[in-house]
Amino acid sequence: MEDTVTLEKVDDYRWRIPRTGAMRVPGMIYADRSLLADINLDESPRQVMNVAHLPGIIKYSLAMPDMHWGYGFPIGGVAATDLETGVISPGGVGYDINCGCRLLRSNLVLDDVAPHIERLVRDLFNNIPAGVGSTGAIKLTPGEERKVLTRGAEWAVSNGYGEAGDLERTEEGGAMDGADPDAVSARAITRGREQIGTLGAGNHFLEVDLVEEIYDAAVADAFGIEAGRIAVQIHSGSRGLGYQICDDHLREMGKAVQKYKIELPDRQLASAPIRSPEGEAYFAAMACAANYAWANRQCLMHWTRETFGKTLGLSPRDLGMRLVYDVCHNIAKKEVHTVDGKKMEVCVHRKGATRAFPAGHPAVPDVYRAVGQPVLIPGDMGTNSYVLVGTDLAMQETFGSTCHGAGRVRSRTQSKKLTDSYQLLKELREKGILVMARGKKTIAEEAPEAYKDIDRVVDVVHRAGISRKVAKLRPLCVVKG
Amino acid sequence: MNPTGFYTIVDHTADVGIELEAAGKPEVFAAAALAMFDLMYGLEAISEKETWRIEVKAESDEELLVAWLNEILYIHAVEKLLFAGFTEATLSEGAFSALGHGERFDPIRHKGDMEIKAATYHRLLLEKQKAGWKARIIFDV
Numbered sequence: 313m314e315d316t317v318t319l320e321k322v323d324d325y326r327w328r329i330p331r332t333g334a335m336r337v338p339g340m341i342y343a344d345r346s347l348l349a350d351i352n353l354d355e356s357p358r359q360v361m362n363v364a365h366l367p368g369i370i371k372y373s374l375a376m377p378d379m380h381w382g383y384g385f386p387i388g389g390v391a392a393t394d395l396e397t398g399v400i401s402p403g404g405v406g407y408d409i410n411c412g413c414r415l416l417r418s419n420l421v422l423d424d425v426a427p428h429i430e431r432l433v434r435d436l437f438n439n440i441p442a443g444v445g446s447t448g449a450i451k452l453t454p455g456e457e458r459k460v461l462t463r464g465a466e467w468a469v470s471n472g473y474g475e476a477g478d479l480e481r482t483e484e485g486g487a488m489d490g491a492d493p494d495a496v497s498a499r500a501i502t503r504g505r506e507q508i509g510t511l512g513a514g515n516h517f518l519e520v521d522l523v524e525e526i527y528d529a530a531v532a533d534a535f536g537i538e539a540g541r542i543a544v545q546i547h548s549g550s551r552g553l554g555y556q557i558c559d560d561h562l563r564e565m566g567k568a569v570q571k572y573k574i575e576l577p578d579r580q581l582a583s584a585p586i587r588s589p590e591g592e593a594y595f596a597a598m599a600c601a602a603n604y605a606w607a608n609r610q611c612l613m614h615w616t617r618e619t620f621g622k623t624l625g626l627s628p629r630d631l632g633m634r635l636v637y638d639v640c641h642n643i644a645k646k647e648v649h650t651v652d653g654k655k656m657e658v659c660v661h662r663k664g665a666t667r668a669f670p671a672g673h674p675a676v677p678d679v680y681r682a683v684g685q686p687v688l689i690p691g692d693m694g695t696n697s698y699v700l701v702g703t704d705l706a707m708q709e710t711f712g713s714t715c716h717g718a719g720r721v722r723s724r725t726q727s728k729k730l731t732d733s734y735q736l737l738k739e740l741r742e743k744g745i746l747v748m749a750r751g752k753k754t755i756a757e758e759a760p761e762a763y764k765d766i767d768r769v770v771d772v773v774h775r776a777g778i779s780r781k782v783a784k785l786r787p788l789c790v791v792k793g
Numbered sequence: 794m795n796p797t798g799f800y801t802i803v804d805h806t807a808d809v810g811i812e813l814e815a816a817g818k819p820e821v822f823a824a825a826a827l828a829m830f831d832l833m834y835g836l837e838a839i840s841e842k843e844t845w846r847i848e849v850k851a852e853s854d855e856e857l858l859v860a861w862l863n864e865i866l867y868i869h870a871v872e873k874l875l876f877a878g879f880t881e882a883t884l885s886e887g888a889f890s891a892l893g894h895g896e897r898f899d900p901i902r903h904k905g906d907m908e909i910k911a912a913t914y915h916r917l918l919l920e921k922q923k924a925g926w927k928a929r930i931i932f933d934v
Binding site for chain 2: 383512513563
């Protein structure tokens with residue numbers, strides 16, 4: 313294996329890694345010079361090359377500007393494989409299957425929440441189960457959990473957590489096809505039983521934001537986003553159920569690699585042909601975890617709406633807290649894309665990447681079909697977040713994908729060493745941002761300096777044209793695990 | 794590098810890893826599991842009130858190490874058990890077992906600082922040293 317990674321400049325925002333050795337396709341990194349300097353600090357460009365070895369990979373092994381070192385795949389990696397001849401890799405999805413983000417708009421303005429902000433953040437903190445080892449208010453029986461795994465967010469809505477209208481504003485309508493609870497181990501079912509309706513820890517959060525700037529008024533209007541209004545973001549995933557499914561199937565994939573004689577440069581890229589029993593079993597189980605994650609975020613959103621209503625003493629109509637959209641950041645999807653002028657079925661792995669489908673695409677809900685799919689890019693604690701919209705160029709270049717966040721640049725341990733949690737909380741408060749977290753070290757780990765500059769990351773995908781800026785959100789208060 | 798001093802933290806952009814050495818492979822396995830609880834809660838916060846027999850099977854020792862740590866994380870998640878010690882660590886062909894000593898999660902006393910999702914194969918190391926064995930494990934957090 314070569315020690316150096318060659319990067320060829322295509323333009324200011326595209327860097328090509330030429331095909332060498334057993335790479336089946338070249339690599340393509342979306343970044344500017346400054347972000348590239350961060351990227352080159354870790355092994356992620358090498359991981360882009362490793363992913364290019366996957367059987368059936370098409371066009372490019374892609375990486376978004378928020379990329380950083382992951383397992384097997386880099387975080388921020390996108391790879392599409394031929395559905396008939398290619399492989400599926402749990403490492404291309406990650407442990408937190410369908411870790412994702414949803415955004416609620418509201419009728420509220422800053423003056424409606426500012427006088428109550430201390431109470432609001434405390435009430436959200438108390439009503440939204442979060443933190444290490446947290447369990448929720450919902451205890452599922454195994455039979456009920458099987459329903460969650462196939463019905464996803466719709467299960468939550470039919471049990472009183474939210475409104476029917478939320479479903480059309482959720483990627484896949486909040487439930488992926490192909491989910492089969494029989495592909496999920498009893499251990500994973502047990503692990504998921506008490507964790508539905510919990511935020512989790514680490515980089516998961518609930519954040520109240522102010523819509524600070526609109527870049528595209530027509531699209532923002534279609535999304536229901538208006539400058540000066542309050543919005544809420546919820547970032548969480550499939551909790552222990554997803555971790556267990558990934559672990560279970562990585563083990564099986566390890567054996568499949570030998571069975572199907574797949575040669576890979578990294579064990580964490582373990583994979584199986586999509587059309588093999590192992591590949592189909594992983595997809596069926598992964599879809600179950602994805603559906604669980606949508607149900608989870610749906611429940612969290614319901615309690616968020618309830619809390620706003622009680623704390624501010626306002627009716628649902630006054631609040632107007634409508635879901636804008638819910639996107640996956642870690643997923644493998646069966647999609648149809650045009651490759652070399654021909655339509656083909658592919659399996660798109662998005663690991664720390666967001667689907668970014670354009671106007672007119674049949675997967676974009678009717679309410680947004682004329683403008684394109686909302687893309688949600690949460691910032692880290694204390695920095696801005698962005699709402700973008702999918703583009704035709706993303707379909708042509710990145711299998712309809714874009715970035716997912718700021719991307720870490722400093723390790724959690726480095727960050728903890730360099731950051732004093734209490735000082736940071738004070739500084740954030742001075743900037744008008746309240747943070748409540750169960751674990752104090754979490755605050756230091758998630759300090760803004762640990763992340764890349766999100767403004768720059770979003771600027772790259774906007775200028776490269778693989779999604780377009782619609783709105784900027786500024787945080788007011790954050791609840792963390 | 795850490796409060797209890799028996800492992801060092803490996804810097805990794807998105808996640809956290811540990812490196813440690815012990816006299817034998819079974820001791821390395823046990824110490825790695827303890828390091829996880831130190832990272833998650835701090836060992837000083839965990840009392841030894843209950844014991845659990847834990848056994849895992851896998852084809853190679855490296856796979857056993859990862860399977861063992863993930864088994865402990867599973868027991869932690871499902872039984873809400875936190876461990877502060879392991880005894881009777883035994884490694885044989887394709888199997889590892891130990892007796893875990895700990896207690897049930899108490900939200901008042903156990904303030905979690907880090908959620909470990911899984912032990913991974915990423916940069917996994919289990920190798921013989923001049924004296925004893927060394928392991929490196931990167932966790933998804």
